Amino acid sequence: MTEYTTFGIDLGTTHSCIAYVDRSGRPVVVKNEIGAETTPSVVYFEKPEKVLVGSAAKNSALLAPHLVAEMVKRDMGSRVPSDRVYHKKKYTPEEISALILRELVRSTEKNDEFRVKDVVITVPAHFGIAERDATRRAGEIAKLNVLDVLDEPTAAALHYQTTQSGTGTRHVLVCDLGGGTYDTTVIRLQDKDFQVISIAGDDKLGGADWDERIRDRLLREFTAQHPRIDPTADDVFMQDLMITAEDVKKTLSSKQSHRVGLRFGGVAAQVEFTRAMVEELTVDLLDRVVDVTKRVIDAAARKGVREFDEVLLVGGMTKVPSVAAALQERLGLETRLYEPDLAVAKGAALFAMISRAKRGAASTQQTADDLGISVGQAEAMISTNVQRVVSRGFGVKGVDPADPLAQTRPMQARQIVVHLLQPDTPLPADSGPYPFMTVADNQRMVEVEVYEQAGLVPSEEVADNTKIGRGRLSGLPAGPKGMQIDVSFVMSETGQLSVHATEPSSGAELRFDLQIGNMDQRAIASAQAGIAKHDVSG
Ligand SMILES: Nc1ncnc2c1ncn2[C@@H]1O[C@H](COP(=O)(O)OP(=O)(O)OP(=O)(O)O)[C@@H](O)[C@H]1O
Ligand SMILES: [Mg+2]
Structure with missing residues (x-):
């Protein structure tokens, strides 16, 4: 019997999901031990080195909120620094994510047919280079072989394509509103070719923001009815309130109104919610959803894509009717709810198979045997082509040539980030040489500081960008200021960035790959050993 070893994992802010491709070529979600298709991305640090992950952890949040990690x-x-401390031990977000991954693996491997080894983990399309790298590391810390990290909307589109029978070119807009992030992508699908046209997203916009608004309203209503009682210092009550808020939101997806009872300090309060009330409380959040969507549509239009054959809604929050309604009313989009909880994991499973098949050095027959699929399916996987794009702008800091001080006193002149790679550039991408100048006579070296767009749109303001790396080009020949230094960026198909700087007359050159985060292989090995010691269960 062939073991299944290749999986796709949707490591969500609030729920995670794992899937594989069965022998008929269909992606299938693996249910967890309690029969659910998704597992809450929640970790309860019950004792030192003993954790519960999933629904059990979510329930424990009520008893001991200080021992529970959510939304990592x-x-x-x-x-x-975003480490969290449990039982006096510090955990990085990567390590907590690794614990969630370990639970997914453990619960999957309960079935003897499954051994989880090679995985593709999904990330929001708008994630930057450091976030992607951290996700990859989380997988490594969980001792998985991370074949790739794939954008969530692209994964959903990949799954969608396999369910379509027709051929020809199709343009699909995917809108993924999850628990913590909103992510949109326009993709061109053509037989076995997937070409990302444009992406836009906001990784601080998701269902949790709706929950917070409802929680705040619940709190206001409670204190209005009992002005002398302040429950805000009570962690357990506040945690419970957040759960109630989410419940209100979900209930209102199918009902028009919902009444909840709150109890604290020996008193009770009743609060009545209607859909309209929640919509009013969250109107600015919905505005942001519309804005991000408009940006992705405009970016696609600039590349000549003006019509969509399908607008797919994925992510649990798209079950809230006002989301589809806003996209329809304000942007004229006819949307379709598309397996909102599962499409991303299923697409990731397909992509994991494709990645494995493409890497197989052996014959197609051998690849088919290894993966437990037919030769025809192996051929189809190998010929599938997913073309991705640069997720954000990447550039170098330099003096603003438009500032008059640039000529006279360059050290005091305004500095800007010149983006060498623009968002939505197809990968692999090569910026080609961009000329910078030395700013002082006999300047013998230059610092090349690499920046990544931090906000939702590219901006040359240094404050709107994040420094992600630097290198020093030294050994420059003596000479007057204004000596040309060519800098170029190359980004690989999987998003790895390398930088090249040269001074053409002397041939002095600098090359470096962006080393993100502060974990080297030794630190990863040590984190792996630490996480492996944990007793993980669901
Ligand atoms: N029936 C429903 N009605 C309203 N909201 C729902 C419903 N079901 C789930 N949600 C909300 O969807 C969100 C979770 O969606 P999902 O599981 O897709 O997110 P995620 O993948 O964990 O997050 P992300 O993609 O942002 O990392 C939560 O905020 C949850 O409250
Ligand atoms: Mg998601």
Whole structure:
């Protein structure tokens, strides 16, 4: 019997899901031990080195909120320290994510047919280089072989394509509104070719923001009815309130109104919610959803794509009727709810198979045997081509040539980030040489500082970008200022960035790959060993 070893994992902010491709070539979600297709991305640190992950952890959040880690995806790749401490031990977001991955693996491997080894993990399309790298590392810390990290909307589109019978070119807009992120992508599908046209997203916009608004309203109503009682210092009550808020939101997806009872400090309060009320509380969040969607549509239009054959809604939050309604009313989009909880994991499973098949050095027959699929399916996988794009702008800091001080006192002149790679450039991408100049006479070296767009749209303001790396080009020949230094960026198909700088007359050159985060192989090995010691269960 062939073991299944290749899996796709949707590592979500609030729920995670794991899928594989069965022998008939169909992606299938593996249910967890309690028969659910998704597992809450929640970790309860019950004792030192003993954790519960999933629904059990979510339930424990009520008893001991200080021992529960939630929403860690929002901290992945963060530049500000975002370790959390449980039982006096510090955990990075990558390590907590690794614990979630370990639970998915454990629960999957309960079935003897499955051994989870090679995986593709999905990420929001708008994730930057550090966030992607952190996701890859989380997989490594969980001792998985991460074949690739794939954008969530692209994964959903890949799954969609395999369910379509017709041929010909199709343009699909995918809108993925999950628990923590909103992500949109326009993709051109043509037989076995997937070409990403444009992406836009906001990785701080998701269902949790709706929940917070509802929670705040619940709290206001409670204190209005009981002005002398302040429950905000009570962690357990506040945690419970968040769960109630999410429940209100979900209930209102199918009902028009919902009444909840709150109890604290020996008193009770009743709060009545209607759909309209929640819509009013969250109107700005919906505005942001519309804005991001408009941006992706405009970017696609600039590349000549003005019509969509399908607008797919994925992510649990798209079950809230006002999301589809806003996209329809304000942008004229006819949407379709498309396996909102599962499409991403299923697409990731397909992509994992494709990646494995493409890497197979052996014959197609051998690849088919290895993967437990037919030769025809192996051929189809190998010929599938997924073309991705640069997710954000990448550039170099330099003096703004438009500032008059640039000529006279360059050290005091305004500095800007010149983006060498623009978002939505097809990968692999090569910026070609971009000429910078030295700013002082006899300048013998230059610092090449690499920046990544931090906000939702590219901006040359240094404050709107994040420094992600630097290198020093030294050994420059003596000479007057204004000596040309050519800098070029190359980004690989999988998003790895390398930088090249030369001074053409002397041939002095600098090459470096972006080393993101501060974990080298030794640190990863040590994190692996630490996480492996944990007793993980669901
Ligand atoms: N029936 C429903 N009605 C309203 N909201 C729902 C419903 N079901 C799920 N949700 C919401 O969807 C969100 C979770 O969606 P999903 O599982 O797709 O997110 P995720 O993949 O964990 O997050 P992300 O993609 O942002 O990393 C939560 O905010 C949840 O409350
Ligand atoms: Mg998701």
